[in-house]
Amino acid sequence: MHSQIVEFPDNFLLIDLCGAHDRNLAEIERNLEVQILRRGNQLAVHGDADHVAEAVQVLQALYQRLETGKDVAPGDIDRELRMGGSDAAAASxxxxxxxxxxxxxxxxxxxxxxxxxxxxxxxxxxxxxxxxxxxxxxxxxxxxxxxxxxxxxxxxxxxxxxxxxxxxxxxxxxxxxxxxxxxxxxxxxxxxxxxxxxxxxxxxxxxxxxxxxxxxxxxxxxxxxxxxxxxxxxxxxxxxxxxxxxxxxxxxxxxxxxxxxxxxxxxxxxxxxxxxxxxxxxxxxxxxxxxxxxxxxxxxxxxxxxxxxxxxxxxxxxxxx
CATH class of the missing domain: 3.40.50.300 (P-loop containing nucleotide triphosphate hydrolases)
Incomplete structure (x- = not known):
């Protein structure tokens, strides 16, 4: 079992990242077979090392999206899961x-x-x-x-x-x-x-x-x-x-x-x-x-x-x- 803690500085954006009743986290957990626990402004991700790394990438990509003023909808979560969070870098x-x-x-x-x-x-x-x-x-x-x-x-x-x-x-x-x-x-x-x-x-x-x-x-x-x-x-x-x-x-x-x-x-x-x-x-x-x-x-x-x-x-x- 591998664990990784990720910190998100803006608590309001973190609330949006988690979604109502943590449904966004639940979707990521279900797809990547990990467990995500919230501790203040941190998320602790537990599971297989590769899946944990992928989940962290997805969470960071979605958080970056929120930082640009965009929403996180189910389709955005689906996209990041399919892309493995690798598409996160904004381009000019x-x-x-x-x-x-x-x-x-x-x-x-x-x-x-x-x-x-x-x-x-x-x-x-x-x-x-x-x-x-x-x-x-x-x-x-x-x-x-x-x-x-x-x-x-x-x-x-x-x-x-x-x-x-x-x-x-x-x-x-x-x-x-x-x-x-x-x-x-x-x-x-x-x-x-x-x-x-x-x-x-x-x-x-x-x-x-x-x-x-x-x-x-x-x-x-x-x-x-x-x-x-x-x-x-x-x-x-x-x-x-x-x-x-x-x-x-x-x-x-x-x-x-x-x-x-x-x-x-x-x-x-x-x-x-x-x-x-x-x-x-x-x-x-x-x-x-x-x-x-x-x-x-x-x-x-x-x-x-x-x-x-x-x-x-x-x-x-x-x-x-």
């Missing part, structure tokens, strides 16, 4: 666009919230989104592929690096017939686009988002609507790309214009295309993977940041496959 601004990546914290600034990657794969993905003109994010649901891409798009739009945001999805009938749904084409297609609206609502105030959509500064549309366009100074996201055909994918990728960024996200295990129709995501990965300027980022069940059961479900299906 990089060209007004984003904090530097050299071992520092990665933060995406939007109008409503600050978004931070919660796994190493997410951090590498965000780095690619800022550094490369075309990025693929491939992996299971719940790993933040689309959410982070939209966050970066909003950040780059706010900073003036792009003039518009375009979010697209293939309107594939996943077991439902569009023709039987009520309303006009927009009414029929909007349910497919709802996850994109949900992400935008997390990053932009409602009235501002509505105005940007009305002014066509933000467009949310089926993939087919991209045909014939050249997209300049735009941040373009193709979501659910596993449901694009090879021809649709080629059409989309060749829309890339001057000053634009493109992100293609998809899950190879969730293809809803008719039997015998090849997935454009699979072909794009095969054909483009050797081009250095294109970023390919992969996620696994370990990167799922939804309910812990989601990761367990994904792992069970992967094991069966």
């Amino acid at each position: 601004e990089d060209g007004g666009q984003m904090e530097m990546f050299r071992g520092g914290r990665v933060e995406i600034k939007t109008r409503k919230k600050m978004v931070e990657p919660r796994t190493e794969a997410q951090k590498a993905y965000v780095r690619s989104l800022f550094e490369k003109e075309l990025v693929f994010g491939i992996g299971p649901a719940g790993t933040g592929k689309t959410y982070l891409a939209v966050a970066v798009g909003v950040s780059m739009f706010i900073e003036g690096h792009v003039d518009k945001i375009i979010l697209a999805r293939p309107a594939v009938e996943a077991g439902e017939k569009l023709g039987y749904l009520p309303g006009d084409m927009k009414d029929k297609v909007d349910p497919y686009m709802q996850p994109l609206y949900d992400a935008l609502n997390d990053f932009l105030p409602g009235k501002q988002l509505a105005k940007l959509i009305e002014d066509k500064k933000i467009e949310i549309a089926p993939l087919a609507f991209m045909r014939g366009r050249t997209l300049s100074r735009a941040f373009v996201v193709l979501d659910e790309a596993q449901n694009a055909t090879t021809m649709q994918m080629k059409m989309f990728l060749t829309r890339l214009g001057e000053g634009s960024r493109m992100v293609v996200t998809g899950d190879r295990t969730q293809i809803d295309l008719p039997r015998g129709v090849a997935s454009g995501l699979h072909d794009a990965e095969r054909l483009l993977k050797t081009i250095p300027k294109i970023g390919f980022n992969y996620f696994t069940a370990k990167d799922v940041v939804r309910h812990p059961l989601v990761a367990a479900i994904i792992e069970a299906y992967e094991a069966d496959g």
Whole structure:
């Protein structure tokens, strides 16, 4: 049994670090199999030496976060546990666009919230989104592929690096017939686009988002609507790309214009295309993977940041496959 005592000079910040009824400490104890006891302005951590060292890193990282005036939410604890507290060093601004990546914290600034990657794969993905003109994010649901891409798009739009945001999805009938749904084409297609609206609502105030959509500064549309366009100074996201055909994918990728960024996200295990129709995501990965300027980022069940059961479900299906 190993023990280490850590001192935190500000008692008020220490209260926030511990959380209501010490729930933050309990979460760290549960995940790292340590015991944490509070003595005044000190925390004593007991357990296996490696786990104690990791717990101390996590506690110090969270305390540093509080010192900068930020809150500690469950997602912040989850991130530090996944990162082992190694992402704690604050980094400087990089060209007004984003904090530097050299071992520092990665933060995406939007109008409503600050978004931070919660796994190493997410951090590498965000780095690619800022550094490369075309990025693929491939992996299971719940790993933040689309959410982070939209966050970066909003950040780059706010900073003036792009003039518009375009979010697209293939309107594939996943077991439902569009023709039987009520309303006009927009009414029929909007349910497919709802996850994109949900992400935008997390990053932009409602009235501002509505105005940007009305002014066509933000467009949310089926993939087919991209045909014939050249997209300049735009941040373009193709979501659910596993449901694009090879021809649709080629059409989309060749829309890339001057000053634009493109992100293609998809899950190879969730293809809803008719039997015998090849997935454009699979072909794009095969054909483009050797081009250095294109970023390919992969996620696994370990990167799922939804309910812990989601990761367990994904792992069970992967094991069966």
